[in-house]
Amino acid sequence: MADSAIDLIAASNYAGSTTSLTFTGIPQTYKHLKIIANLCTDINAGENYSSQNVHMRLNNDSTAGTYRWTKLGMGSGTYADDETNGSYADIGIIAGDYHADYPHHSPLIVTLFNYSANEPTSWQAQCGFTKDDNSNISGVYLRSGGGVATAGSGSDWGISQIEIYASNVNLTSTSRISILGYND
């Protein structure tokens, strides 16, 4: 029987009233990973953010310069940004708690290429939201891409841990992440 080309290797909901979810022990037996997530902002947080960024940290590495990325934001306007000395990966933007009748769902899709190799790993991410602000449409879609280099010590880099976290606002327990493994 032929092997499955794609496996579901991890899935979990956020605990609720938390910003972060971490997956550990990711097997090194696949070629690529795809992260598919549904992120819901806690609208009762009282933080009054219109939106917030979503970050990714790999192998619990927060060393400045580990992450380099670009991003392109689109919606009512357009903007672009990049980072060459990042301590995290900027992978998306989600609805904030301001003018949100519902914890609007923000889809997040990230593809990590060649993640198990001892070499820089690149990713591509898509994320965004639409929100009805007192009957006025608003929203931002963000496409980002970039690369993550091997740790400064030159140690092996295969990615075994992935953390996805919102920069300021909490996420509800209906927020969920699935990680798919792609075989060679």
Add this chain to the structure above:
Amino acid sequence: MPFGLSKATVLGAAGSGGGSYDPAYTWIEDIKTSNSTTQEIAFTSLPSTYHALHVIGNYGFTAGHYTEVRMTTDVVNCMASGYELGGVGSGGPYGANSNQSTRIFLGGYTSSSTLQNDPGGSYLEMIFPGYTNTDEPVAGYAYCSYPTTAGWNSNLGFEGIIRADSPNTSGTNTAGLDEIRVRTSSGYFYENSKFSLYGIGTATDG
């Protein structure tokens, strides 16, 4: 595996990949037009056993039209946020926030002089994570391309986030994401246009 449980700890203990994992993708349904007089296709029986739904379309038009999407049986406002990007004569990127009354427009449309009068020619992909949630309006990712080079606005594609305003706070709309419809703004899909629906992962309230 029970819904909502993480495999992360299991992975840490096992440390190996292979056949013990759940299948990530499950094919659900294909819809293929058998003529060139079909304006709309619909996935109306959405299983509730997956984390996300994935739609892939490869289709043509009988003339230059928009592609439109509806995500619910409720006739409600439909919102999109993203960008449009074109080639010859159309340029971009253009930021695109929109609020349509019944459907979501996915960018520009093909010209009547180019690829649309063939099977294929246009491509659509959508992913809806957390689609089973009926407490709040669910959003999805959408990408649509029209690979033609004739005329201004004829080849603008769309990429971004789409959402229908169901359920809403007033309670007049309650269905949530209970069906997926794709249609042309006018005219028809070309014969042998094909749309496939897949399920991803395992279901949860999220």
